[in-house]
Amino acid sequence: MQLADILQQGAVKVVGGCTSKKRLFHDLGALAEQTYGPKAGDVVNALIEREALGPTGVGHGIALPHARLPDVDRIQGLFLRLEKPLHFDSVDRQPVDLVFALLAPEQAGVEHLRALALVSRTMRLPDVCAKLRANTDPGKLYAILTEAQSIQAA
Known part of the structure; x- marks a missing residue:
């Protein structure tokens, strides 16, 4: 599995005025509906339900929210770079500025875990995060993410 398999270029966005976790989930829901088709409200509710089980802020300014949805037929990625953390x-109490969300079918057990591990490994690379934070063009962000994963796999 490659990041390019789960992340479409149109699912990468820079967000300027996000003021709360709930607002962030609404932004992710709107982006998911626009890019992949599931209803924004369903995405928001699923992300909120998952977050209630435990925060998905993994530290170092990174969050990996994820949820399973009945209307999703394959794993779908969304990436937001927040201009204001x-x-x-988060586990380290630091604000988040890089958000990689995953939406998965309800039955995607191992596949969902593999995708989450792939995203986690990629987002743990300091060089990748530095490049993501230094860019505001969605096309460049997409290239950084998909290129980093292919280099890592080599």
Whole structure:
């Protein structure tokens, strides 16, 4: 599995005025509906339900929200770079500015875990995060993410 398999170029966005985790989930829901088709409200509700189980802020300014949805037929990725870091209840209490969300079919057990591990490994690379934080063009962000994963796999 490659990041390019789960992340479409249109699912990468820079967000300027995100003021809360709930607002962030609404932005992700709108982006998911626009790019992949599931209803924004369903995405928001699924992300909120998952977040209630425990925060998905993994530290170092990175959040990996994820959820399973009945209307999703394959794993779908969404990436947001926040211009202003957001408090996210992360494990290290640091605000988040890089968000890679995953939506998966309800039955996607191992595949969902593999995708989450792939995203986690990629987002743990300091050089990748530095490049993501230094760019505001969605096309460049997409290239950084998909290129980093292919280099890592080599």
